Amino acid sequence: MSNFEAFFDYIQKISGKLLSEDDKHLLTAHFKTRKLRKRQYFLQEGDVCKYIGFIVKGSARTFTVDEKGHEHILKLSVENWWLTDFESFYLLTPSRFNIEALEELEILQSTNAEIEEFLKKIPAFSAMSNVISQNNTIAAQKRMQAINYSAEERYEELVSNYPHFLQRFPQNMIASCLGLSSETLSRIKKNALK
Amino acid sequence: MSNFEAFFDYIQKISGKLLSEDDKHLLTAHFKTRKLRKRQYFLQEGDVCKYIGFIVKGSARTFTVDEKGHEHILKLSVENWWLTDFESFYLLTPSRFNIEALEELEILQSTNAEIEEFLKKIPAFSAMSNVISQNNTIAAQKRMQAINYSAEERYEELVSNYPHFLQRFPQNMIASCLGLSSETLSRIKKNALK
DNA sequence: TTGAAGTGGTGACTTAAATCAAGAAAACAC
DNA sequence: GTGTTTTCTTGATTTAAGTCACCACTTCAA
Numbered sequence: 001m002s003n004f005e006a007f008f009d010y011i012q013k014i015s016g017k018l019l020s021e022d023d024k025h026l027l028t029a030h031f032k033t034r035k036l037r038k039r040q041y042f043l044q045e046g047d048v049c050k051y052i053g054f055i056v057k058g059s060a061r062t063f064t065v066d067e068k069g070h071e072h073i074l075k076l077s078v079e080n081w082w083l084t085d086f087e088s089f090y091l092l093t094p095s096r097f098n099i100e101a102l103e104e105l106e107i108l109q110s111t112n113a114e115i116e117e118f119l120k121k122i123p124a125f126s127a128m129s130n131v132i133s134q135n136n137t138i139a140a141q142k143r144m145q146a147i148n149y150s151a152e153e154r155y156e157e158l159v160s161n162y163p164h165f166l167q168r169f170p171q172n173m174i175a176s177c178l179g180l181s182s183e184t185l186s187r188i189k190k191n192a193l194k
Numbered sequence: 195m196s197n198f199e200a201f202f203d204y205i206q207k208i209s210g211k212l213l214s215e216d217d218k219h220l221l222t223a224h225f226k227t228r229k230l231r232k233r234q235y236f237l238q239e240g241d242v243c244k245y246i247g248f249i250v251k252g253s254a255r256t257f258t259v260d261e262k263g264h265e266h267i268l269k270l271s272v273e274n275w276w277l278t279d280f281e282s283f284y285l286l287t288p289s290r291f292n293i294e295a296l297e298e299l300e301i302l303q304s305t306n307a308e309i310e311e312f313l314k315k316i317p318a319f320s321a322m323s324n325v326i327s328q329n330n331t332i333a334a335q336k337r338m339q340a341i342n343y344s345a346e347e348r349y350e351e352l353v354s355n356y357p358h359f360l361q362r363f364p365q366n367m368i369a370s371c372l373g374l375s376s377e378t379l380s381r382i383k384k385n386a387l388k
Numbered sequence: 389t390t391g392a393a394g395t396g397g398t399g400a401c402t403t404a405a406a407t408c409a410a411g412a413a414a415a416c417a418c
Numbered sequence: 419g420t421g422t423t424t425t426c427t428t429g430a431t432t433t434a435a436g437t438c439a440c441c442a443c444t445t446c447a448a
Contacts, residue, residue, distance in 0.1 A: 150405095151405065180406090183405090183408095184404090184405055
């Protein structure tokens, strides 16, 4: 149950609204705990992403594989983040992404239809969804700006926004996530020490 | 009034819901028509973006100016798009962007507080907002993928998504929007002709 | 109608970052 | 504890794209 406590706290904090006991029961009834071992896939390219997961414990990476067989990480996800391919999840189209557990992963998962229900029935859930959408829109704007950033600037931004990622994830994944080769990132870190 | 007809059509089409006569009156009462001449600013860097505009006619660019004085276009906007700096508009913080009319521009504009009211009172408006949020989230995901795209790939993507932009906007703006120098874009187009 | 500003094209050169290759160091498995 | 992946670093080379310089063509304003 402590899984759900953290989840409820998250919803209330983000939305600025309280969950009633009924709300909590509804959520508890529909969100299923799921555990994935390290390296296990939450989603494989070509499948429809039927679930959205709230990360209780652990981390995951979302990545694509290009024609040359190179992997590109789009996103690293940790506790209290939502895990899904939104495009596939919303539109029910086959996903172009893979989502893989990087550590022992524990999530609370639910389906699109259930989420629709929560949005209708739970004011705090719907308010949370709106806040997340707002943040997403703002983040999307910021990312447009980042087109012209140099490798150093992209790295500095990550350091200031997600400093704990540096300890948690190997450098080659950080590099991939920033769209850099791991050699370049290694050199950037060396220069930054001066 | 025909301005509003197009606006109502847009809301109904995107949301999949109909607007009642009351809904329409509420919108008509609060959205103000505003015209900007070519080169006029809708928003200047440092100001809070108090308004959101729905473009009825014309186009605009959202851009920043870096330390070296170079302009970077983040977005080109045309008819039936929303015009605002979402970060500044939602959070009431000073904007880092400029928004300038590229052609004679006609918009329907409203404030944050009014939008909140529409979201509460007009189901079609709220449904529209949700659909736009969904699309935004999907677009944000796609943009993450684009980190590793080459100049050619970025250009090809624009050609397939927004072919009419090529006629409508000068090449140097398209280039800036793609994060390329105009020389590079010129060379890409030359190669593409083969 | 004639500058002036804006736009687009091309060549020469520079630069940032990728790629290739090889070792060192750390983490993990048995 | 020893071997085996995995991760990180460093150097040499290549490549994509930026920068600089210049010219041609159009549009537009006075």
